[in-house]
Amino acid sequence: xxxxxxxxxxxxxxxxxxxxxxxxxxxxxxxxxxxxxxxxxxxxxxxxxxxxxxxxxxxxxxxxxxxxxxxxxxxxxxxxxxxxxxxxxxxxxxxxxxxxxxxxxxxxxxxxxx
Amino acid sequence: xxxxxxxxxxxxxxxxxxxxxxxxxxxxxxxxxxxxxxxxxxxxxxxxxxxxxxxxxxxxxxxxxxxxxxxxxxxxxxxxxxxxxxxxxxxxxxxxxxxxxxxxxxxxxxxxx
Numbered sequence: 001x002x003x004x005x006x007x008x009x010x011x012x013x014x015x016x017x018x019x020x021x022x023x024x025x026x027x028x029x030x031x032x033x034x035x036x037x038x039x040x041x042x043x044x045x046x047x048x049x050x051x052x053x054x055x056x057x058x059x060x061x062x063x064x065x066x067x068x069x070x071x072x073x074x075x076x077x078x079x080x081x082x083x084x085x086x087x088x089x090x091x092x093x094x095x096x097x098x099x100x101x102x103x104x105x106x107x108x109x110x111x112x113x114x
Numbered sequence: 115x116x117x118x119x120x121x122x123x124x125x126x127x128x129x130x131x132x133x134x135x136x137x138x139x140x141x142x143x144x145x146x147x148x149x150x151x152x153x154x155x156x157x158x159x160x161x162x163x164x165x166x167x168x169x170x171x172x173x174x175x176x177x178x179x180x181x182x183x184x185x186x187x188x189x190x191x192x193x194x195x196x197x198x199x200x201x202x203x204x205x206x207x208x209x210x211x212x213x214x215x216x217x218x219x220x221x222x223x224x225x226x227x
Contacts, residue, residue, distance in 0.1 A: 008154075034215075043204060043218035044157065087156050097170045102216070104149075104156035 006105040023088030032091035118219035139207030146188040
């Protein structure tokens with residue numbers, strides 16, 4: 001089982017739609033969670049951190065469910081410019097190194113149609 | 115303020131050759147991490163450098179090695195290239211460790227023929 005799993009999509013939605021992505025993680029000791037956005041043939045960029053209480057940034061809402069070990073990203077009023085791959089990232093402490101390590105999911109591709 | 119810069123942008127090698135990729139972190143950052151991203155996959159962690167030492171390593175063979183210089187820039191070396199090493203190699207910098215707030219370079223696309 002992968003440490004971080006995402007539905008690869010693609011999710012094809014019309015402009016203005018609301019779309020939600022889920023991501024599950026296997027390491028119960030995971031401590032920090034993030035969503036990154038990656039445009040085609042570009043580098044990943046941090047979209048937002050995910051906090052236990054849930055957090056919102058404009059049209060984007062991220063939520064964390066520690067009991068079920070999943071995080072979600074909700075995008076409201078989708079824009080054409082939201083078309084990209086959304087990567088779920090989990091940070092967990094590694095005993096062998098004494099440091100935290102990041103694990104990326106494979107990403108969920110979103111295509112917003114006009 | 116320069117972001118993360120990587121060179122070269124593209125590289126073509128043949129099996130068995132060796133390659134060196136370079137990265138300059140974002141100004142003020144002291145930690146450099148390297149990732150391999152195959153087509154349709156998320157970035158896979160190779161290793162991380164801090165204070166000129168390898169601090170963490172992912173599940174990559176010893177053919178993958180690196181270095182960090184006093185100015186925080188870094189190199190990734192891959193020996194005995196295999197066809198499966200063809201991928202986008204991303205360098206990411208951060209300050210003080212992988213808290214998730216990574217700044218990525220635009221990557222080096224390596225093709226092994």
